[in-house]
Amino acid sequence: MKHLLIALLFSTFSISAFSQTYKNEFGFRSDNDSYLAQGSDRYYTNGLFIHFRRALNQQDLKEGLEKKTYEITVGQEIYNAYSGYAPDPAKQDRPFAGYLYAGGALSWFYSNESILKTSVEIGTTGPNSLAEDGQELLHNTVGFYTLEGWDYQIKNALAINLSAQYTRLLHRASNKAIDFSFEGYANVGTTFSGAGAGILFRAGGLNQLFNSAYTNAVIGNNPKTKALVKREVFFYAKPQINLVAYDATIQGNMFNDNDPITFGAKPLVFAQQIGFNYSSQRFTFDFGMIFKTKEVKSTAKAHQYGSISMFYRFN
Numbered sequence: 001m002k003h004l005l006i007a008l009l010f011s012t013f014s015i016s017a018f019s020q021t022y023k024n025e026f027g028f029r030s031d032n033d034s035y036l037a038q039g040s041d042r043y044y045t046n047g048l049f050i051h052f053r054r055a056l057n058q059q060d061l062k063e064g065l066e067k068k069t070y071e072i073t074v075g076q077e078i079y080n081a082y083s084g085y086a087p088d089p090a091k092q093d094r095p096f097a098g099y100l101y102a103g104g105a106l107s108w109f110y111s112n113e114s115i116l117k118t119s120v121e122i123g124t125t126g127p128n129s130l131a132e133d134g135q136e137l138l139h140n141t142v143g144f145y146t147l148e149g150w151d152y153q154i155k156n157a158l159a160i161n162l163s164a165q166y167t168r169l170l171h172r173a174s175n176k177a178i179d180f181s182f183e184g185y186a187n188v189g190t191t192f193s194g195a196g197a198g199i200l201f202r203a204g205g206l207n208q209l210f211n212s213a214y215t216n217a218v219i220g221n222n223p224k225t226k227a228l229v230k231r232e233v234f235f236y237a238k239p240q241i242n243l244v245a246y247d248a249t250i251q252g253n254m255f256n257d258n259d260p261i262t263f264g265a266k267p268l269v270f271a272q273q274i275g276f277n278y279s280s281q282r283f284t285f286d287f288g289m290i291f292k293t294k295e296v297k298s299t300a301k302a303h304q305y306g307s308i309s310m311f312y313r314f315n
Contacts, residue, residue, distance in 0.1 A: 020281055021220035025053040027284070027311030031077075035306025036289060041144075042082045043094055043295070043303040046135060049075035051311070055221040066210040066224055067109035067217060071119075076100045078131045079249045082300070084139070086149035093300040095261050096153035097249040098131020099191055100124055101161075109210035109217055111225070113169035113181075119162070125191060125248055126156030152260045157253040161189025167200075169209055176228055178203045183238065190255075191248045198240025198271075205233045213279035213286070219313055232279040236288075242269040250296055264297035275307075284311040 031047035033040050053071045061068055077099040081092035101123025108116045123129070132150040139147060165185040172179035184197040202214065209215050211227040214236060244265045252259030275288030286309040294302050 021223055022313035022315050023055045023219055023221040025219045025311050025313045027051055029309040031305055031307045033305040036304060041084050042080050044305060045080045046078040049073055053216060053219055055219040057221050058224050059222045064111050066111045069107045071105040073103045076134055078135050081149055084147045085145055089152045089261055092261055093298040094296050096150050098129030100129035101159060113209040115167040115209060115215055117165040121161040123159040125159055126154055128156045154252050154259045159191040161191050163187045179206060193246040194244045196240050196242035198238050200238045202234050202236045204235055205229045207232055213277055213284045218279055234277055236275055238273045240271045242271060244269055266295050269293055269295050282313050
């Protein structure tokens with residue numbers, strides 16, 4: 001009897017340790033060029049995104065499919081000229097623009113560490129995006145300068161955008177502390193259309209891509225495969241080439257050319273992202289820096305900004 005009780009306790013502990021995952025995740029991502037402390041406030045100047053994710057029962061999934069999640073997102077992006085104070089339209093090197101949307105996404109995580117994510121976003125550009133109000137609230141709250149130039153922002157337009165992203169592990173070192181993955185995406189819509197590809201490098205305490213915070217896959221529901229580590233702590237870098245077919249925040253409304261100030265978009269944009277990620281089973285913190293080459297066919301310069309993400313998981 002004594003040995004039976006010990007076996008039952010050990011079995012219970014093992015199951016609870018293995019199943020110490022949470023199927024829901026809620027959190028936000030904040031983008032801002034001020035996070036890099038360079039004193040700039042231009043181009044893609046602010047973004048705020050609120051996410052909710054949920055993992056489906058993994059034991060119900062077909063063989064080879066490790067995890068499936070769905071996601072609901074609300075987001076706002078704000079774009080300025082060379083500054084939020086640009087009263088002279090003749091000197092504006094990028095349109096003032098905003099994009100407000102709600103979206104949904106599905107992600108399939110496979111046992112071979114490939115991932116397919118599809119998403120749809122519906123929203124608006126122009127004054128209806130509340131970008132001017134959002135930036136004014138931010139500046140008033142933190143005591144920044146007065147804004148000037150939003151009178152020339154792009155006009156209201158319905159936004160419908162579809163996206164697909166594919167990720168696949170290429171190589172992981174035998175010590176499991178370094179890996180390389182391919183990432184590619186394609187967008188089509190009234191706001192953004194284009195495609196891109198890059199190589200992701202990670203180094204540190206890593207989980208499989210289907211269990212990693214980088215791919216928003218820490219959540220689980222009756223998991224099939226145990227994570228490699230309980231806590232991820234790693235650095236990452238991702239060089240990426242982007243083909244831009246259309247960008248309404250630069251080129252204006254796709255179906256109407258009455259926007260006061262627009263420019264052509266650079267067809268090729270190179271981006272370099274580097275960052276740090278810490279993730280426990282409950283909590284994720286991520287800080288990244290994104291550097292982009294010139295995006296606008298104007299006197300606009302290359303641009304860079306920081307990104308902070310924080311997520312909490314629960315049942």
